[in-house]
Amino acid sequence: xxxxxxxxxxxxxxxxxxxxxxxxxxxxxxxxxxxxxxxxxxxxxxxxxxxxxxxxxxxxxxxxxxxxxxxxxxx
Numbered sequence: 001x002x003x004x005x006x007x008x009x010x011x012x013x014x015x016x017x018x019x020x021x022x023x024x025x026x027x028x029x030x031x032x033x034x035x036x037x038x039x040x041x042x043x044x045x046x047x048x049x050x051x052x053x054x055x056x057x058x059x060x061x062x063x064x065x066x067x068x069x070x071x072x073x074x075x
Contacts, residue, residue, distance in 0.1 A: 027071050
């Protein structure tokens with residue numbers, strides 16, 4: 001059982017916040033676990049985005065807004 005799932009099952013009084021990549025699979029996995037809050041991150045360094053992720057500016061913005069839309073629509 002993943003550690004995050006174990007922590008959620010402990011029913012702690014603390015608010016559990018997931019720190020996610022701006023990727024649909026990450027957002028959907030967190031939502032399936034019942035996470036009530038999340039931080040969605042994505043690198044915006046133009047060099048890194050272009051050479052590591054192979055994305056242009058528009059694709060980067062689309063990836064970020066797409067992940068946020070999934071989270072918002074299911075919240």
